[in-house]
Amino acid sequence: MTTIVDETSVLRVLGDAFPGPVRVTKVAALTGGASAETCAVDVVDGAGVTHALILRRSAGDPSMVFDPGVRKREEALTQAAGARHGVPAAEVLAIFEGDVSLGDGYVMRRLEGETIPRKLMRDDRFAGARKVLIDECARALAAIHRTPVSELPLAPAPSVTSQLDTLESLHRGFGVPVPTFSLVFRWLRSRIPPARESALVHGDFRTGNLLVDERGLAAVLDWELVHLGDPLEDLGWFCVPAWRFGSPLPAGGFGDRASFFAAYERAAGGSVDPDHARFWEVFGTLRWGVICQWQAFAHLEGRAPSVERAAIGRRVTEVELDLLLLLEGKL
Amino acid sequence: MLDERPSAAELIAAVAEFLEKEAAPSLPGATAFHAKVAVHALRIVERELRLSGELERREIEVLRGRLDRRDGTLEELNRELCRRIENGEIDPEDAGLRAELMERVVARMAVDSPRYASLVRG
Numbered sequence: 108m109t110t111i112v113d114e115t116s117v118l119r120v121l122g123d124a125f126p127g128p129v130r131v132t133k134v135a136a137l138t139g140g141a142s143a144e145t146c147a148v149d150v151v152d153g154a155g156v157t158h159a160l161i162l163r164r165s166a167g168d169p170s171m172v173f174d175p176g177v178r179k180r181e182e183a184l185t186q187a188a189g190a191r192h193g194v195p196a197a198e199v200l201a202i203f204e205g206d207v208s209l210g211d212g213y214v215m216r217r218l219e220g221e222t223i224p225r226k227l228m229r230d231d232r233f234a235g236a237r238k239v240l241i242d243e244c245a246r247a248l249a250a251i252h253r254t255p256v257s258e259l260p261l262a263p264a265p266s267v268t269s270q271l272d273t274l275e276s277l278h279r280g281f282g283v284p285v286p287t288f289s290l291v292f293r294w295l296r297s298r299i300p301p302a303r304e305s306a307l308v309h310g311d312f313r314t315g316n317l318l319v320d321e322r323g324l325a326a327v328l329d330w331e332l333v334h335l336g337d338p339l340e341d342l343g344w345f346c347v348p349a350w351r352f353g354s355p356l357p358a359g360g361f362g363d364r365a366s367f368f369a370a371y372e373r374a375a376g377g378s379v380d381p382d383h384a385r386f387w388e389v390f391g392t393l394r395w396g397v398i399c400q401w402q403a404f405a406h407l408e409g410r411a412p413s414v415e416r417a418a419i420g421r422r423v424t425e426v427e428l429d430l431l432l433l434l435e436g437k438l
Numbered sequence: 439m440l441d442e443r444p445s446a447a448e449l450i451a452a453v454a455e456f457l458e459k460e461a462a463p464s465l466p467g468a469t470a471f472h473a474k475v476a477v478h479a480l481r482i483v484e485r486e487l488r489l490s491g492e493l494e495r496r497e498i499e500v501l502r503g504r505l506d507r508r509d510g511t512l513e514e515l516n517r518e519l520c521r522r523i524e525n526g527e528i529d530p531e532d533a534g535l536r537a538e539l540m541e542r543v544v545a546r547m548a549v550d551s552p553r554y555a556s557l558v559r560g
Contacts, residue, residue, distance in 0.1 A: 284513070284520040287539050293523060293530040353555045414472055418479045424550040427543045431536065432556055 111208050112136075112146045112162060120162070120203040121214060125152035132157070142172045143179075143331070147217060161197065164212025171411050173401045176310070176331035180204055181260045183213035185307065186330040188258045193250040195243075195326050220318035220325040224352040227319050228360055236323045241362035243324040244317070244345065245370035251327070252306045252338040252375060264305035264335040271295060271390075278397045281404055287427040291393050294434065300383045305335040312341045313350040314359040342371060342379065343387025348429040348438060349395045357438070389433050396426035439487070447487040454480035485549045493545050500538050504528075 114131040121129065133149035144166035151157050169175035176182065180202055187199040197215040204211045227233050227240075265273075275292050278285070310332030318326040344350075346357045346364060354360030358367035368379040403420025405411040432438035439446060454477050462473040494512055501515035502508065510518065522528045528535060547557050 284516040286516060286519045286523060287543065289520040289523040290530045290535070290539065293526075297530075348556060351555070355555075355559060414479060415475045418475050418482075421479075421482055421550045424543060424546045425554050425556070427539070428547055428554070429556055431540050431543060434536070438556060 112144075112148070112164075113208070116206065116208045117148055117150070117162065120206055120209055120212070121150070121201050122203075124200045124214065125150065125156075125158065127153045129153065137161075142167050142169045142175045148214070159217040160200070160214050161217045162209075162212060162214050164209050166210070171405065173398045174332060177261070177333060179211040179213055182330045182333065183215075184260050185333045186215070189251055189254050189307070189327070189330075191258075192254045194247055194254070195324055196328075196330075197326055218318055218326050220320040222315060222318055222328065224314045224350075224360065227314070228352060228354055232321055233319065236319050236321055237361060239323040240317075240319065241358055241367050242370045244312075244359060244361075245367055246374040247324060247327055248309070248312060248338075248341050248345075249371060249374035251309050251312070251341070254307045256305065256307065256335060259307055259333075259335070261307070261333065261335050264337075266302070267299050267337065268296075270336075271299075274394055274397055278400065281400050283400065285396075285400075285423060285427065287430055288393060288396060291389060291430050291434070295386065295390055295393070298382075298386050300337065300339070300386055303337060306338040308334050308336040308338060308340050310334055310341070311344070313345055313347070314352060314361070315350065317359075337387070338375075339379065339384050340387045340390070342368070342384045343389075344391040346384070346388045347391040347395055348433075349392070349426075385433075389430065392426060392429050392433060396423055396430070399423050399426060445487070447484045450480050450484045450487065454484065482550060485552070489549055493549070496545065497542055500542070504535070504538060 112134050114134070117131050117134065118129060130151045131148065132151055133147065135147045137145040137147055142165065144164055146162045148160040148162050149157060150160065163179070165179050177185070183199045183202045186196050190196040190198060197218055199213055199215045201214040203209065203213065206212075221227060221230075221233070227236070271292065278288055278292075309327065309330065311329050312327065316327070316329040317324060318328055345359050345367070348357075351357065351360040356362055357364050364381070364384070368381065368384065372378055399419050399422045402416040403423075406413055406416035406420070429438060444452065457473055457480070458477045462470050462477070465473055498510075498512055498515060501512070501519060502510065505515060505518055505522070507515065507518070519528070523530060523535075544557070547554060551557070
């Protein structure tokens with residue numbers, strides 16, 4: 108993806124975030140996601156202070172990703188609301204919509220840290236962080252879930268049944284019979300948890316989307332899948348086998364479920380019903396399986412041809428194995 | 439499959455070896471990564487060529503037993519199984535069904551992902 112993030116555009120979307128005159132000293136493209144573009148930007152304000160920033164904007168084709176999520180404005184406002192209520196997250200400095208060259212996006216502070224799961228799990232420099240990470244993730248989740256819904260620009264929560272319907276019709280649309288998926292859809296439908304007051308759900312809170320430094324969790328990233336719903340959806344998603352990256356520890360690859368749930372209970376109050384959390388872990392695992400199929404069909408149907416997407420299609424078997432082991436309580 | 443040498447699996451293995459050992463190391467970042475993904479995909483094909491005959495035979499046998507049918511291709515039988523699970527004719531809690539699916543999935547993992555963590559530990 109070619110970036111069109113130039114100095115003039117950066118100054119325009121920054122508006123009056125900093126005292127002028129502001130100079131742009133660096134623009135470097137970071138990830139080229141399929142539907143968003145992220146750039147590292149440095150500016151020096153009128154007082155000579157340097158600010159390290161991230162500019163994130165809609166780019167590319169939203170039909171190239173499984174779930175493009177909310178618009179950038181809602182993403183930024185939700186992240187800012189979470190940060191106000193104690194979630195470790197980058198401070199949002201400017202939000203822009205309909206900019207002539209940059210379109211929709213926002214600017215936030217650039218924080219230091221590591222996201223790559225295998226480094227976090229193995230490198231000595233993160234040994235201290237690994238000891239506190241489960242506790243800090245639980246506290247960050249509790250803060251996300253406590254964020255007042257009245258402050259959020261989000262649509263009402265869909266019912267769990269309709270979330271299942273959406274996933275199942277997507278799966279059936281591919282026309283590939285996967286008996287384990289059929290079985291798990293039935294299993295989930297007979298265990299739908301009782302409706303509870305809806306809360307802010309991050310939607311993609313998992314290892315890989317956490318910025319970690321030597322001391323622990325520095326920031327929660329990637330807020331584009333935020334929605335209102337059952338907060339335990341986030342706890343289940345955090346434990347999905349795909350996000351353990353080879354670790355035997357279920358909670359994000361860093362801890363066991365009991366410690367994670369206990370830490371969440373301490374931070375959020377109330378108690379976590381392990382079966383309720385398990386419903387969402389199984390749901391999340393099945394969702395990951397449908398995402399793998401979706402990626403393969405984006406390739407097969409010629410929308411986004413790539414050897415990587417093609418190969419992901421064969422990961423469906425891994426997901427089938429994980430699902431069967433989860434149902435037996437062996438994972 | 440024909441009886442030539444190298445066999446289809448041996449040819450695929452040769453191409454994977456070339457990509458992995460010779461081509462990938464001289465490619466730039468993103469392309470080198472995709473070359474590794476391509477090697478991974480070729481290894482799946484190699485294993486499927488070696489193993490699919492036996493896997494297909496066994497899956498069809500189990501599915502015919504489960505569905506009480508004398509014929510049907512693998513795809514037809516899988517479709518029928520899914521349909522019966524979806525419409526409630528087959529109980530998703532049935533221990534026999536779970537065991538059959540586990541056997542099928544573990545066997546397919548030998549093709550798709552033989553070193554997967556859950557498999558190696560389980």
